[in-house]
Amino acid sequence: xxxxxxxxxxxAPAAQIGQxxxxxxxxxxxxxxxxxxxxxxxxxxxxxxxxxxxxxxxxISRVDVSAALDQPGVVAAFSGADFGAEQGSLxxxxxxxxxxxxxPHPPMAVDEVRYVGEAVAAVVAxxxxxxxxxxxxxxxxxxxxxxxxxIRTALAEDSPxxxxxxxxxxxxxxxxxxxxAAFRDAPxxxxxxxxxxxxxxxxxxxxxxxxxxxxxxxxxxxxxxxxHVLRFxxxxxxxxxxxxxxxxxxxxxxxFGSKLQVTAEEVLAVLIGRRVGKPVKWTESxxxxxxxxxxxxxxxxxxxxxxxxxxxxxxxxVDLLADxxxxxxxxxxxxxxxxxxxxxxxxxxxxxxxxxxxxxxxxMPTDAYRGAGRPEATFAIERxxxxxxxxxxxxxxxxxxxxxIKHEEFPYTTICGLTxxxxxxxxxxxxxxxxxxxxxxxxxxxxxxxxxxxxxLGIGISTFTEMCGLAPSRVLGxxxxxxxxxxxxxxxxxxxxxxxxxxGSSAHGQGHETAWSQIVADQLGVPFEDIRVLHGDTQVSPxxxxxxxxRSLAVGGLAVVQACDKVVAKAxxxxxxxxxxxxDDLEFSAGRFSVKGDPDANKTIQEVALATFAAHDLPExxxxxxxxxxxxxxxxxxxxxxxxxxxxxxxxxxxxxxxxSYVAVDDVGVVVNPLIVEGQVHGGIAQGIAxxxxxxxxxxxxxxxxxxxxxxxxxxxxxxxxxxxxxxxxSPANNRLGVKGVGEAGTIASTPAVVNAIVDxxxxxxxxxxxMPCTPERVWRAIQSATQSPAAQNxxxxxxxxx
Amino acid sequence: MTQITVKxxxxxxxxxxxxxxxxxxxxxxxxxxxxxxxxxDTSNCGACTVLMDGQSVKSCSVLAVQADGxxxxxxxxxxxxxxxxxxxxxxxEHALQCGYCTPGMILAATDLLRDNPHxxxxxxxxxxxxNLCRCTGYENIVRAVxxxxxxxxxx
Numbered sequence: 001x002x003x004x005x006x007x008x009x010x011x012a013p014a015a016q017i018g019q020x021x022x023x024x025x026x027x028x029x030x031x032x033x034x035x036x037x038x039x040x041x042x043x044x045x046x047x048x049x050x051x052x053x054x055x056x057x058x059x060i061s062r063v064d065v066s067a068a069l070d071q072p073g074v075v076a077a078f079s080g081a082d083f084g085a086e087q088g089s090l091x092x093x094x095x096x097x098x099x100x101x102x103x104p105h106p107p108m109a110v111d112e113v114r115y116v117g118e119a120v121a122a123v124v125a126x127x128x129x130x131x132x133x134x135x136x137x138x139x140x141x142x143x144x145x146x147x148x149x150x151i152r153t154a155l156a157e158d159s160p161x162x163x164x165x166x167x168x169x170x171x172x173x174x175x176x177x178x179x180x181a182a183f184r185d186a187p188x189x190x191x192x193x194x195x196x197x198x199x200x201x202x203x204x205x206x207x208x209x210x211x212x213x214x215x216x217x218x219x220x221x222x223x224x225x226x227x228h229v230l231r232f233x234x235x236x237x238x239x240x241x242x243x244x245x246x247x248x249x250x251x252x253x254x255x256f257g258s259k260l261q262v263t264a265e266e267v268l269a270v271l272i273g274r275r276v277g278k279p280v281k282w283t284e285s286x287x288x289x290x291x292x293x294x295x296x297x298x299x300x301x302x303x304x305x306x307x308x309x310x311x312x313x314x315x316x317x318v319d320l321l322a323d324x325x326x327x328x329x330x331x332x333x334x335x336x337x338x339x340x341x342x343x344x345x346x347x348x349x350x351x352x353x354x355x356x357x358x359x360x361x362x363x364m365p366t367d368a369y370r371g372a373g374r375p376e377a378t379f380a381i382e383r384x385x386x387x388x389x390x391x392x393x394x395x396x397x398x399x400x401x402x403x404x405i406k407h408e409e410f411p412y413t414t415i416c417g418l419t420x421x422x423x424x425x426x427x428x429x430x431x432x433x434x435x436x437x438x439x440x441x442x443x444x445x446x447x448x449x450x451x452x453x454x455x456x457l458g459i460g461i462s463t464f465t466e467m468c469g470l471a472p473s474r475v476l477g478x479x480x481x482x483x484x485x486x487x488x489x490x491x492x493x494x495x496x497x498x499x500x501x502x503x504g505s506s507a508h509g510q511g512h513e514t515a516w517s518q519i520v521a522d523q524l525g526v527p528f529e530d531i532r533v534l535h536g537d538t539q540v541s542p543x544x545x546x547x548x549x550x551r552s553l554a555v556g557g558l559a560v561v562q563a564c565d566k567v568v569a570k571a572x573x574x575x576x577x578x579x580x581x582x583x584d585d586l587e588f589s590a591g592r593f594s595v596k597g598d599p600d601a602n603k604t605i606q607e608v609a610l611a612t613f614a615a616h617d618l619p620e621x622x623x624x625x626x627x628x629x630x631x632x633x634x635x636x637x638x639x640x641x642x643x644x645x646x647x648x649x650x651x652x653x654x655x656x657x658x659x660x661s662y663v664a665v666d667d668v669g670v671v672v673n674p675l676i677v678e679g680q681v682h683g684g685i686a687q688g689i690a691x692x693x694x695x696x697x698x699x700x701x702x703x704x705x706x707x708x709x710x711x712x713x714x715x716x717x718x719x720x721x722x723x724x725x726x727x728x729x730x731s732p733a734n735n736r737l738g739v740k741g742v743g744e745a746g747t748i749a750s751t752p753a754v755v756n757a758i759v760d761x762x763x764x765x766x767x768x769x770x771x772m773p774c775t776p777e778r779v780w781r782a783i784q785s786a787t788q789s790p791a792a793q794n795x796x797x798x799x800x801x802x803x
Numbered sequence: 804m805t806q807i808t809v810k811x812x813x814x815x816x817x818x819x820x821x822x823x824x825x826x827x828x829x830x831x832x833x834x835x836x837x838x839x840x841x842x843x844d845t846s847n848c849g850a851c852t853v854l855m856d857g858q859s860v861k862s863c864s865v866l867a868v869q870a871d872g873x874x875x876x877x878x879x880x881x882x883x884x885x886x887x888x889x890x891x892x893x894x895x896e897h898a899l900q901c902g903y904c905t906p907g908m909i910l911a912a913t914d915l916l917r918d919n920p921h922x923x924x925x926x927x928x929x930x931x932x933x934n935l936c937r938c939t940g941y942e943n944i945v946r947a948v949x950x951x952x953x954x955x956x957x958x
Contacts, residue, residue, distance in 0.1 A: 026894040029902030030886070030909065032838015032878035039837035127832075129821070204842050204850060204903040204937045253840070253903030254937050286843035509901030509938050675897045679939060683900060686940030710847035710935065718928040718941035746940075 016518035016528055017737070020675040023514045024533075025507075028251075035250040037208035037223045038283045045210070046075055048272060048282040049131035050265070051121040051138050052291065053113035056147035056362040056703020057162070060111050060120060060140060067137035068123050073130035076276050077123045077138065080108035083271060090327070091237045091262055093482035094334035096358075100170040103163040103360075105327040107264035107271075113142070114162055114326035114362050116704050117291030119264055124276055128283070147703035151321045151359040152300060162326060162360035169324050169358035170333055174340055176415050177351030182315025186306035190391055192384050195771050196376045198298040198323065198697035200290050200707065201369050202715050205253020207293060208283040209266050211273035218273065219246045222266050225255040226546040227506055229330075229483070231538045233262040234270060249536040252508030256687070257368030258293045259508065260548045261330050265292075287708045295697050296369020298323035299336060303343070303380045311392050311399045315351040316415075318343050318380070324358045325365035331372075332365055333358050334481065338373030338467070338549075341416040345381045346425055346465045346641060347403040352415040362703050368548060370687055371744040374466045375751055382462045382752035386759065387768065397429065397438075400463050411734070418467060420639045421734035423667065425463060428729045432643035432665040435725055441647055449764050454653055457660070458761025460646040462753035468741035469554030469638030487551070488543040489559035490629035491520070491567050495613035497606025498530045501563075502629075504544020505556035506536045510743065511676040512552060516560055518672050519737070523564035524605055525591020543631070550638065550741025553672065554733070559632035561736050566628030571608045574626075577619045578603050578611055638733055640740040642666035644685070646753040650761040655780030657693060657758055659722040666745055667729045670738035674728075677742050681726050684746020690716050691747075692754035694773050714773075762786070807871040811836060812880025820867045826860075827851040829867035830877060838879040838906055842935070849934030852907035853877045859914035861907075861933070878906035881913070889913050889951045898947035900938035908934045912948045916956040922948070 028034050065077035080087070083106075090105040108119045121138045125131035146160035153159055154167040161167060183189055210221040218240060224230055227247040235242035252259065265282055273280045284292070302319040322336040336356045344352055389396040405412045407424040414420060433439070438459070445457040470476075473484035488504035501516050513533040521528045534540050545551075568588055575593035576583035579601050586593045594602035603611075608626070611617070615624035647660040664681055671677050694714040698706050707713035714720075732738030751772070758774050759767060766786040770779055804819040811834050818833055830836040830853070839862060842850030846864040853862045854876040862875075881887045889909050892898070899905040908931065915922065915930040922930060927948045928941070936944060 022894055023897065025902070026899060029899055029905050030878075030890045030893050031882060032836070032906050034838070034840075034902060036837070036840060036903070038841070039831075129823075202937060204848065204901065204935065205840065206842065252901065254901040256937065286845065286848070511900070679897050679900055679943060682940035682942040683938045684940075687937075709845040710843050711845050715848075715935050715937065717932045717935055718945060719932040721928075721941055723924070723945070724940065724942055 016521040017670070017672050019518065019673065021514055021518060021528065021673055023511050024517060025511060025513050036205060036253060037210060037221050037250055040210045040221055040281065042210065042212055042279040045279040045281055046124050046126060046276060047128040047131045048269060048280050049123050049128065049135055050119040051135045051140070053109065053116055053118045053120055055113055055142050055144055056116050057145040058113050058142035059145060060109060060113060061143055062139070062141040063121055064139040065121055067139070068134040071130065071134040071137055073126035074134045075124045075126070077121065077134070078272065079121050080106060080110035083108060086271060087267065088238050090264060090267065090329060091233050092328035092330065092332060094331045094480065096172050096333045096337055096480055097170045100333060101165050101168065102328050103165065107267040115364050117364060119268070122268060122272060124272060124280060147362040149361055149363070149699060149701065149703055151323045151361060154359050154361060162362055167360045169328060169360055171355065171357045172337060173355045175353040176417065177315070179315050179317055179351040179353040182351040183306045183317065186314040187309045188307045188391060189304065190384060190387055191302070191304040192387060194301045194303065194380050194383060196297040196299040196301060196379065197772050199296040199369055199691060199695055200697045200713050201256045201258035201293060201296060202713065203254035203256055203258050206284045206286060206289045207259070207263065207265065209269040210279060210281045211269040212279035213273050213277065217244045218270055219248065220266065220270055221248045221250055223252050223259060224249045225252065225259040225506055225508055225548055227536055227538050228504060228544040228546050230262055230266065238267060247538045249506050255508045256370040257296065257372055257548060260368045261294055286710060290708045290713060291705055292364060294329055294367035295325065295364050296366060297376060298366050299376055301376065301380045303384050305384050305388055307388055307392070309392065311388065311394045311402045313347055313349040313403050316344060316349055317353045318355070320356040322356055322358050323363065323366055324360050325363045326360060327365050329365045329367045332367045334479070335366065335368055335372045337479065339377035341418055341467060342374045342377035343381050344415050345378060346405055346463060348405060349415050363699055370684070370747045372549065374744065375688065375748045378462070378464045378466065378748045379752045382464065383756060386461070386756050390763065396461050404463065419636060421636060422731040423465065423639060423641050424729060424731045425641060428641065428665045428667050429463060429643040431727055431729055432645050432663050435665065435727060436645040436661065436663040438645065455649050455651050456761040458648040458650055458757040458759070460648065460753040460755065460757025460760055462644040462749045462756065464644065464749040465639055465641035466745060466748045467637040467639060468550035468744060469634055470549030470551045471637060472635055473633050484633065485545065485555065486631050486633035487545050487556040487559045488629065488631045489556065489563045491563045491627065493567060493609040493626040495610055497526065497609050499524060499526055501531060501533045501560060502541045503533060503535045503556055503560060504541055504546065505552040506544065506546045507552070508547065510547065510552060511673065515553065515672045515676060516557065519557055519560055520564060523561055524567060526605065550743040553739050554638040554735065554741045555632060555634050557739060558736055559630050562630035562632050563628050566630060567626050570626045570628065571605055573622055574612055574618060575603045575608045577617065578608065636734070638740040640666060640668045640742060640745045642745065642749060644749040644753040646757040648754065648757040648761055650758055650779060652783055655776035655778070655783070657774055657779060659689065659754065661725065662722050663725045664746065664749065665727045665729060667731055668742040668745065669730060669733040669740035671728065672739065678726055680742045681746045682724055684744060685724055685750040686716065686721055688747040688750030689721060689754055692751045692772055692774060694720065696773050805868050807868055809870050810874045812877055822866065822868055824867040825863055826865040826867050826870050827862035830862060836877045836879055839877045840903055840906065842903065847935065848904070849911060850904050850907040852910045852934065854910055854914060859911050878909060881909065887913065888954045888956050889916065892947040892951035892954065896943045896947035896950055898939060898943040904934060904936040908936060908944060912951065913956065915948065916952055920956065921952055
């Protein structure tokens, strides 16, 4: 399975960074030896099943669990009231404004339910079938209340209320430059409304939780992205002393933000486990997951752009309505604000204003989903730039180029106050156009439009950037976030010269074990194969901020580098003693300390590790350990960028859209492992295409989620997606490794590329927007409404959803 | 309870099962074949795909009693001393990230190649339509199946 380490001519190991090393993670994953949370079986373990609200909004007048207790194999049953104050309130870590409304959010509803799927009772039984059976014996009396389903009307005075205190959670504003002047004086002003539909993350592994108490200590296994944050939350918000809490994220089957959460089920498993004195397990069904894993997106975006007649952008103004759902979960209110700084994207302008209003509805709360705020922003700016190009009769790339930051202008401080450290939009665009045969396709499009083909060719552009590598702690503080953005790593030099790397990042498919091994191999000069990477257990890796926001490499990877520095510094002192030389006279290269000018006098780091272990002849006062740790707090975000191009074939008779070709040229800085980076880009593009064409979480007019299964919520298959052509350009980031994040880039870039391509294909018919997901029905209706009454176009019509 | 006799990955098992027990739960909970995961409850995702008498089935949509007398191969029994060519190809083409869909995807691809040893890209995509992956965008899965086809999968 493992390839052997390549050596260069001098016999030293070749640099690992940049090599397409096959993944260390794969061996267990391809043979079925993976340890998913649902695989865990503990002696005496009991199973939890939750009874969930069938109403979007209702008073609970009575919950009677007594009959469930008579069912075979049932050990206990609980209503929300049974937990009393013990169950507290699920945390929101991002109170974005001082006057934000954060309603109480008990893990199990007590007197009111506010979305379909909210837990109202639980059964604990010997096996999962018995637990599920017994749910039928629980009696709940509900007094239905009116649902609140549309954020556009929820703020009206006469709207029913989700919470007594009202439907508005917060209003957050940002402005820079003279926005009024920009719009007053500009010869061209365009305004558009775009809909970011509600998405359901659908990681392939459903959530699962196991909780085991032994005396005062609890171990929680969870399919989570954030074992460290979860441990802190269990302690800070639910009163379990931190030293008694161990959280383990075993192998985790994807997250995409959905497992960046402190969930009701995690908290309840801990509380129930304590009550019943036995280990307990809960594994969700996909239907439960679609109902109760936090959703993503769900915004109405009003965007206004002011420009000169030559296309120069004068100002941009954005007004968002963001659906919070029924409660604020871990970072619910902050997600749209991660987009606030990204609407200006790669473009220069004189003025910018942003307002976001967070609104409650009787739906599942929204929270982070791959890209979190940035895909929404990128969509709106890239869509309206295409509209502006049409309005001004300027070629869309030409318009972008007139406004984007030139490569010689980096570092560049944007209208939002972010300093983009590096980038080269010209290079990525030139490469993408060439790979795509942009000019050839434009020519073909012209011919086919002239011919009046039934199937039209559309070309979609997305010149995106994003901010990731979350995040400088001081910036998070200035945005009222509840924690820092650092990451931790430690290196253990084992006596035999092997290395254990402990990382606070918690991988769930990203390939940290491989990439971190490559980094450490280069830093310490030890073979890739000799390195083991440990993560995801707060007892093994006691300190960390976990994995989300494309932060692992750009923050966690740099913590690993800093820890390696400290190992080398310690080893140098001991090597110097072994070589009877001064540490100042030693140089370290490719795993070897040698005396300057006398390369034959040298010691390998492995020899130093063994000597340190023996500790017989260490210099006076030197500690017998090379082990080191480091906590890295970045001083800036990471700004990957790229140019994505999509060609669509749009059947104007059926509305069916087929992606004919897709080119992505991404600049993610220095690449540690091109295989992993390419994989991240592929998967990201697929998720963005899925938003453009297929996926939508749909509630009916009574507040029932109708997309509860993968038959209704259309996660695309291999047959629904194209092949992608991916390439890279490289402008190194301003950090030790030159790396940027890559996890979300594809998702951020691809959605507007696809929709721009569809609209581009239909421009000859007068179509200027198609609401996502661009189902055949919606595309067909857009054509009909544009050709029949061009003035009556409703660019954000709701009809024709997937379900 | 009904008695069933099932061969799983070459080992014979005789068990009393509830008639409603799903094959996937039998494999996971009774036999301990946790290499076969569950990804949905509507037979859409294919994560639980196993080979039953050589044919790929979604083990969430088969009852354990229906497997009585069958020979089941899970991901844990696919390698025969060394990795199966499809397993190897998935590793070499980086056709997995989180790996949750991988057991089902590998077994579905194995069945696909048995039916059609030299599929086109379109045939691969159509053939794997019943198996969902959220991480890879399928690009490298398609490449892996092509690579396995080139390596030749024994019938």
